[in-house]
Amino acid sequence: MELVWPARPYLAGYVSALNRGWSRDETRPESGAEERAAIKADPALFLASLVDREARGAPITMPDGTQVPRLPGYKCWMWDGEFCGSIDLRWQPGTDALPIYCLGHIGYNVVPWKQRRGYATRALGAMLTLAAREGLSRVEITTSPDNFASQKVIAAHGGLLAETFVTLPSQGSLTKYRYFIHL
Template identity: 60%
Template sequence: MNTRTSSLPRLVWPGQEFLPGYLAALERGWSPNNLRAEAGREEIERIRQDADAFLAGLVDREGAGPPVPMPDGSTVPKLPGYRRWIWDGEFCGSIGFRWQRGSNTLPHYCLGHIGYAVVPWKSGRGYATAALRLLLHDAPAEGLRYVEITTAPDNLASQRVIVRNGGVLVEEFMTVPALGGHRELRYRIELDAPLA
């Protein structure tokens, strides 16, 4: 496996050859879920129990997987979707894409179509911006006209990532109680939007 880093990241499908880097990031305390920090520890356990099943569960275009835990401990049905890993010769982060079949809208418990998280030791390199740009090329294949992405009002770095990829602020809103009942900003990216 090539561990040398390059200047531009690519998106890879989760697989055995990339799993050691992903697992190492989890073991360093990183989590792909910014709403549930404990998700990282849970994923370590799932990988240790059955790495092949863990990897297969990251790509679920039918939404057939088990219910998804929420920050308040409740669970919700899994949506169709998948995760890709950001790779520059080393693991850099994760970007997830989810949708609801036949509709651009999402259920109230799902904040956006796309979520991303870059490991802290790779932040500030434009990797989230590049990963989002790459993932946006996949969205029309799922019948979407636009995607929505949410971020906290004080997360200026994430707002820049979204805007650089054509995102336009749609609204400020309060999340449902199961997601903590806090303020979020919702951005929309039209899938034919010009990139900044």
């Protein structure tokens, strides 16, 4: 498995995962249909939107429908000959801090039919290298208390549990764990 930049040669695999019910944003199930529509309307524009180092894209829609400012960031796709999942990095320039509405520097999601192969662990390791290149000295990653697989991935990279917290009402008022990984 390797990380690839979103590009035309991989797009059919991404669409296939969306068609099978996978969604990069688990908090917004409708996002899969939204992405399929965006790809159908303009595949090149969709692909370009996934790498936005200057935060020029549209605001981010929260699970409750409110919108917040976009942060600089990008997404990479996990690829083993076919699409395996997505991992993304976001940051605020000049600081390791994130706004309260942002649940971590890195988020990842492996398609169900490719889970338990170590792909998330390898993808996180590669993304940590990219995060260091962006000037971050540490990243935070959040996960649910019952997401033991994600906790294992984070621990494999030296993640330290910093706190248990409750997300904003706009994010569903969910209990989460916040981890730090020093780069």
